[in-house]
Amino acid sequence: MDLEALRHANFSLLNTAIADWATVVKNLRNLEKRSRDDMKAKSDKANWAGVNATVSREFITKTAGEFSDALTQATTIHSILKDTHDELVGHRDKLKQALDDGFEKDKLSVYGEKGGTFRVVAAVHPEPDGTKEKAEALRDRIQTILGQATTSDSTAARALRAIAEQADYGFSGVKHADRDSAADALKKADDMAKLAKDAKKMSPEELAAFQRTMAKYKDDELFAAQFAAKLGGKETLQFWNDLAEIHAGARGEELKQLQDVQKNLSMTLATATLSDSAGMEEWKRRVIDESNTAFRANPSDPLRPNGAMGFQVMSSLMHHGTYDAEFLDAYGKKLLKMDMAPAGQTGMGTNDLWKSGNVTDLVFGKDDGRDPLIGYMKALSHNPEAALETFDDKKVFEHVLESTRYTDRDGPVAHALEAAVTGIGDGERTTEPRPHSKAQVALMREVMHAVAQPDTGAELVNKATGESFGDMAAAYMPEINRAISGSGSENIFFTDSQDPDGLQKTDAMRFLYDVSSDPRGRASIIIGENVYTASSMEAHIANPELFRGRTDMPIDAIARNAGIIEGIVGHSVADARIGDDLKAQQEMNDALKSKGDIVKSFLAAGVNVGSVALVPVGPGAAMTGAAASGFFGGIAGIAVDRILEGQQAEGALDRSLYATGKTLNETMEVAKSQAQESAASAIAEHGSKELTDHEAKELVRKSVEAGWTDSDSMMEDIRARPAA
DSSP, rough: OHHHHHHTTOOOHHHHHHHHHHHHHHHHHHHHHIIIIIIIHOOOOOOOOOOOHHHHHHHHHHHHHHHHHHHHHHHHHHHHHHHHHHHHHHHHHHHHHHHHHHHHHHEEEEEEEEEESSEEEEEESOTTHHHHHHHHHHHHHHHHHHHHHHHHHHHHHHHHHHHHHTTTTSSSOOOOOOOOHHHHHHHHHHHHHHHHTOGGGOOOHHHHHHHHHHHHHOOOOHHHHHHHHHOOOHHHHHHHHHHHHTTOOOOOHHHHHHHHHHHHHHHHHHHHTTOOOHHHHHHHHHHGGGGEEOOSTTTTTTTSSSSSEHHHHTTTTTTSSSOOOOHHHHHHHHHHHTTTOOOOOTTTTTTHHHOSSSOOOOOOOSSSOOHHHHHHHHHHTOHHHHHHHHHHHHHHHHHHHHTTSSSSOOOHHHHHHHHHHHOTTTTTOSOOOOOOOHHHHHHHHHHHHTTSSSGGGGGGOSSTTHHHHHHOOOOOOHHHHHHHHHHTGGTSSSOOOOSTSSHHHHHHHHHHHHHTTTTHHHHHHHHHHHHHHHHHHHHHOEEEEEEOTTTTTHHHHHHHHHHHHHHHHHHHHHHHTTTTTTHHHHHHHHHHHHHHHHHHHHHTTTTOTTTOOOOOOOOHHHHSSSSSTTTOOOHHHHHHHHHHTOEEETTEEEEEEOOTTTOHHHHHHHHHHHHHHHHHHHHHHHSSSSOHHHHHHHHHHHHHHHHHHHHHHHHHSSSOOOOO
16 A cells, blocks of 8 residues: 555545445344244244245245355454454554654655655755654654555455355355454465475474464364465375375374364365365365375385375365365265275175275374275265265165175264254254255165165164164154054154155164164164153143044054054064173163263253154144244153163162163063153143043053054064064
């Protein structure tokens, strides 16, 4: 910025822009609140059907998200403009003060010249002593002010351009409090990109600084996009390959540091992929183009003649963070095409494809980074939209699931499937209900069918997958109950699923049986069943209008289904003859405690996520106001409490009421007690004109017993069992 421009600067247009953006922020804040609290809240509770169930709800959800992003971006732009205005006004005032001081105190005049330069000359003649020194001092003072003004102006312009470039359409949601923070983020990104150009030259101090910076800015879209684009796609892969090679065999504090570097770099790159800037589009394209390239830290090393493939390097950086769905789709299509290339039976051959050769360990943890599908599956587990899109291809689903039999990718695959069918990312803490779409129900049906296959399906359930399969079952308790009860149960078992009757009864029951062989899977099913049973009973007792008939009829159906599901679980344990396995008992108790604590925290917040399956507002409930939040959770929370409080000391072993050491008869008694107390608690809370608590308990007792008995014969009809 030249002297005359700052000296005579008129900020009226900038003031107008700031005022306009303040108005935009105010209006967007109101619109965002209305879209969130009114439009989206009503959409979440609405009983959508047909095209509306798949199109309108999604449109409203995305629109509400756009308003939120627009508000965040507008607030950032307003803050940067206002901050820049205040700084430039301050620089102008400093300049005027410097000119006044020079003239009044030292008799010096300052003239702007063509090209933006300026001259400092004596204003009187003859020149007083020391004029030359004073002129140089004034010149330096003015130059400093002009430099500061130039920095304010140029960095603000750079930040605003960078914000505008983040999204091709809509808004990016970039968030910064002022010009300084935005400018600092961009500068830090440049510095870190320069540092990462050559991992071999990175000193321990520089690596530590790199780690601190990534940890600080991993969620900053401006920083992340600038860092990745400045470094480059191929250079990013080379950097991580080289760093892994340099620090191979790290132990102790060094290992911990590298784990932190990997985690925060992964999250930074994930954030960067959300940007649509030209630089990031090029980064994404280059990463995919280089996926088959062999990266070698030391070309002269005879022990590693091939080097790690780009797929292996990039996937090792996908364990953390939420990567852009479109990037994951493009990357995954190319990766899966290669993974599915080996001839032979579905899922076979992939282990040999990736495990051959002496490749650098690219992951500072349990995984070694050789199988790129592990990292890719972990990325999908953090992005449910991308996971569902990937598994929507039946050939891909069958290949990936079958490949778990021959690889170490079973856990990550199960987590990715869980995210796909529930719509909730691994580790995500959602604050809103997410109804299952037709595509999600269809995928859940395929998962159940695969596990339900005679002879081979049960092998898919193990310690790595059991918990995820159990969480899926818990999240689909409404649909599972509908499948077990069959046609006509829609007025008893409420759900806002877009395909409430989309599961197959036989597959659902076999799935529950086989998943129950894993302690953590079993814990999820038990918690989910108790929550849904308690919620359903409470809904019908609190609002008899939900079922157009006597209240005892839906209570009977709910209790019978509880008996069937609990019976399937109990028989699975008995058939596996693991009742005396103390290790299995302890694992089961630990899983119940862990699941129970998580579920209770969600129930307290009125949230339907993962292993919590509550009763949504149905058509009748919408009219009667069954629950303001759309879900019943009060009695469900008490039901979970009973499970946790049921842990009791028996000799040297702490067991819960559901300990595997219990006999089938004792387990059935527990199931009856749980259902009876849920009904009684609902009556105590809401009252009932048709049922006393004693009548309800007797009704539930008979119904659970009938369901339990039925479960035995049902399973004998559809599955070969050792106890049959």
